[in-house]
Amino acid sequence: MSMCGLGSFYADGDCGTKDADCSMEIMNYKSRPDKNRAHLYKNRLFEADMTWGIYREKRSVxxxxxxxxxxxxxxxRHARVFAEFDDNFRNGTVYTRKSEEHYFFYPFLEVLTIHLLAEGKGVLLHACCIDDNGEGYLFLGQSGAGKSTMANLWNEESGITVPSDDRVLVSMTEQGLTAYGTPWHGTEKYAINARVPVTKIFFI
Incomplete structure (x- = not known):
């Protein structure tokens, strides 16, 4: 499956004997079991506006x-794409059409990442990340606050790298609080597989 946007975020080489954090299977939409899912709306756990939702299936096949x-x-509404997961989001199956595989990239892959980070590994922030010659600045803000604009302004300066203009993974490492670029970019499409120690955090 081709997932435009992941690019440099693919793992380099063999991951060795380390167990995968999660295992996902991509299946044709027509092969999904128990195709009548209209009742799921009554068992909703979370909905992100009209974009995507998570539901509890009490009698899953x-x-x-x-x-x-x-x-x-x-x-x-009827689901164009849906997935079934175990409760810890470690295993699952995504049922989709060839023309809609990009939905695995977002929102499915992002939601899986959020659940894995919630196990004490870090947090995904709605932020722009600036690498100023090895010093990391985070600009946190809601949609429309100016994160991508900030990325463009900083990117004009010498020695500046913009790992992300919209989604930043932050984790505590031996070097302290560290920010990582992610493939989920904003309007200006800054998405670099890079990390930088966080030295300043701004709210915009």
Missing amino acids: TNRETIMTVPALKKG
Whole structure:
């Protein structure tokens, strides 16, 4: 499956004997079990506006009780893509059409990452990350606050790298608080597989 946007974020070489954090299977949408899912709306756990939703399936055919759909099942909408996960989001199956594989990249892959980070590994922030010659600045703000604009302004300066203009992974390492670029970029599409120690945090 081709997932435009991941680019440099693919793992380099063999991961060795380290177990994978999660295992996902991509299946054709027509092969999904229990195709009547209209009842899921009553068991909703979370919905991101109309974009996507997470629901509880009490009688799943596959014994995976957490269901995620694109779009959210509001107002009688039918899912164009849906996935079944176990409760810890470590294993699952995504049912999609060839023309809609990009939905695995977002939101499915991002939601999986958030759940893995919640196990004490870090947090995903809605922020722009600036690498100023080895010093990391985070600019946190909601959509429309100016994160991508800030990225463009900083990118004009010498010695500046912009790992991300919208989603930044932050984790505590031996070097202290560290920010990582992610493939989920903003309007200006800054997305670099790079990390930098965090020295300043701004709210915009």
